[in-house]
Amino acid sequence: MTELKNVDLSQDANAQRVVKDETVGVEFAIAAGELMSLEGPNRYMRGDALITGSTGDRWVVSRERFDAKYVPDAALAHGEPGAYRNRPAVVLAKQMHEAFSLARSAHGGDVLRGAAGDWIMQYAPGDYGVVQAARFAKVYRLAD
Known part of the structure; x- marks a missing residue:
């Protein structure tokens, strides 16, 4: 499992801008x-x-x-x-192709885990979430 730290999706060419509904x-x-x-x-x-x-x-x-x-x-x-x-708010998201973990906050806190195919969400600098692939497909869309 890959342990992610200091993630900044604003600098990642594979990140997408998405909106939850x-x-x-x-x-x-x-x-x-x-x-x-x-x-x-x-x-x-x-x-x-x-x-x-x-x-x-x-x-x-x-x-x-x-x-x-x-x-x-x-x-x-x-x-x-x-x-x-x-x-509605635009957030950054990146689909992962391997199992991973990351802290919910750049300041530490709860550690979240994702499987291959799940998504890292970056709500703001240092503020993260993980969304399973099936849920992501149901409630998120590409931002305009």
């Missing part, structure tokens, strides 16, 4: 804990968003990032559990 189910953590995603452990703090995607995958988004990136269904007030849609 998905409605997700959200609960808010009542205490700190850990959720095991398909790619590895996601530790969270009280108030963070515990998300279930349209493909059944689960992951964590810090409350600060969640508030900036998601909007509630019309029937909800922001901060209530329920359906939320991501705000």
Whole structure:
């Protein structure tokens, strides 16, 4: 397995600009804990968003990032559990052709793992994710 460090997809000719389009189910953590995603452990703090995607995958988004990136269904007030849609935002993505691992943050933290065919996501400098190939095909599209 290849261990990736200091990834910068903005400098990678094989990276693509993509946009996610998905409605997700959200609960808010009542205490700190850990959720095991398909790619590895996601530790969270009280108030963070515990998300279930349209493909059944689960992951964590810090409350600060969640508030900036998601909007509630019309029937909800922001901060209530329920359906939320991501705000369209262009991110960088690269499909990997071998198994790999990388930390969720340039500052360390949870280590995520991907299989051959999965995608590295770079949301911002030093801010990463891993998306399985089948999920990527369902919820991401090339940016204009």
